[in-house]
Amino acid sequence: MTYDSIIVGGGIAGLQAAIQLGRYGHRVLVIDAGYGRSTLCANYHNVLGYPDGISGEELRRTGRGQAESLGVEFAEGLAVRLAGSLDSGFRVGMRRLRPDERGARHPLAAHEPGGLGLPGDSGAGPDKEYTGATLLLATGVMDRFPELPGLRECLGHTVYVCPDCDGHEVAGRRTLVLGAGNPGAGMALTLRPRTDKLTFVNHERSPVNADLQEKLERAGIDTVAGPIAAILQDGGRIGGVELAGGGTLSAERGFLGFGGNAVHSGLAAQLGVERMENGHLLADPRSKETNIPGVYVAGDIGVHAEQLTVAMGEGAMAAIWMNKAIRKKNNLPHA
CATH class of the missing domain: 3.50.50.60 (FAD/NAD(P)-binding domain)
Incomplete structure (x- = not known):
């Protein structure tokens, strides 16, 4: 046929x-x-x-x-x-x-x-x-996403990938951008008009070019360079992340920016x-x-x-x- x-x-x-x-x-x-x-x-x-x-x-x-x-x-x-x-x-x-x-x-x-x-x-x-x-x-x-414990449960509920679709969901909320290098830095800057409570976690410790790094600093966006051990969550609601090197970061929302x-x-x-x-x-x-x-x-x-x-x-x-x-x-x- x-x-x-x-x-x-x-x-x-x-x-x-x-x-x-x-x-x-x-x-x-x-x-x-x-x-x-x-x-x-x-x-x-x-x-x-x-x-x-x-x-x-x-x-x-x-x-x-x-x-x-x-x-x-x-x-x-x-x-x-x-x-x-x-x-x-x-x-x-x-x-x-x-x-x-x-x-x-x-x-x-x-x-x-x-x-x-x-x-x-x-x-x-x-x-x-x-x-x-x-x-x-x-x-x-x-x-492209990393295999992180807790990410499956949160994805699409309190952790997002598209700022045009879901940027509104982070408005005024403490938000972690989980990403790598320039793509992660770019995502954080894109979200900055929606919230001033932003931290970029450079999970893969990829380089961030000087221009983007300067923009992050001017925008008051904190950067943490180091791998994430797990997403802390309860029923798909993100509470933060546990860092592989020790310590935690709290959050109400998350965004992914890994590129590739x-x-x-x-x-x-x-x-x-x-x-x-x-x-x-x-x-x-x-x-x-x-x-x-x-x-x-x-x-x-x-x-x-x-x-x-x-x-x-x-x-x-x-x-x-x-x-x-x-x-x-x-x-x-x-x-």
């Missing part, structure tokens, strides 16, 4: 595109491993219509149900191979998840920078192939999709089509502010233009 569209990635951008394409009446397949950045957020508070917040997991669950009600199909697995073209159709090779990978969603698990894999992905070849007339890549980004996030764009290179040096994929800002005709991009893997609402918009935009391409390819009336 040839699908009108194959979507690689069932996060927010991929689901929004699937819903839009399903409403056009197209045959759509979403390939998803159930593991993505949107599983991090316990509560998105900056989304229109959800004043009390909504979790990424809830959005994914309801979004999938909405897509399935429109006839969209889902395949659980990892897309590991891409080939083909708009003329011949795109072939997507998928490897089914092993039993030990099912439910291995947590972002603290190891991942391969620049790739598209679940924890422990062996790099094995596909065991199933699908063909689609158009292709949407919505494979996303995964943040994994941009899952390695798969796109198989088709020759143009990438930036940081791994993000380039696309037309209006249509979301890449330099490869018939291949589209949406969500954090592209170039934008990495916001849920932006990912939704990009998914819808890509779907609108994919619909035009499908109609044109099938010699149906199109604008």
Whole structure:
């Protein structure tokens, strides 16, 4: 069976595109491993219509149900191979998840920078192939986190990663920025307008350039250079950190700033999709089509502010233009 569209990635951008394409009446397949950045957020508070917040997991669950009600199909697995073209159709090779990978969603698990894999992905070849007339890549980004006792419990509740999403949550509160070098220093400075009770803990003791260090000092942000032994927490509510060298630091909120996030764009290179040096994929800002005709991009893997609402918009935009391409390819009336 040839699908009108194959979507690689069932996060927010991929689901929004699937819903839009399903409403056009197209045959759509979403390939998803159930593991993505949107599983991090316990509560998105900056989304229109959800004043009390909504979790990424809830959005994914309801979004999938909405897509399935429109006839969209889902395949659980990892897309590991891409080939083909708009003329011949795109072939997507998928490897089914092993039993030990099912439910291995947590972002603290190891991942391969620049790739598209679940924890422990062996790099094995596909065991199933699908063909689609158009292709949407919505494979996303995964943040880099250390394995710290207590972090899993707090992540998305009182410890955050995105200042645009959750900077409001630290307003006026004693906040620790747990990070490394320049990324951690930058995160602390970004949060400074929200609170003056900030301490940057340079967990990896990575260098901070002189300019950033001067800005930290001028902003009155304390810096502690040394590894963290554990997050002190109670039911997901951070109380501070225990330092490996002894002593503790108290906190009401925490932010992570380690840098080195994994941009899952390695798969796109198989088709020759143009990438930036940081791994993000380039696309037309209006249509979301890449330099490869018939291949589209949406969500954090592209170039934008990495916001849920932006990912939704990009998914819808890509779907609108994919619909035009499908109609044109099938010699149906199109604008």
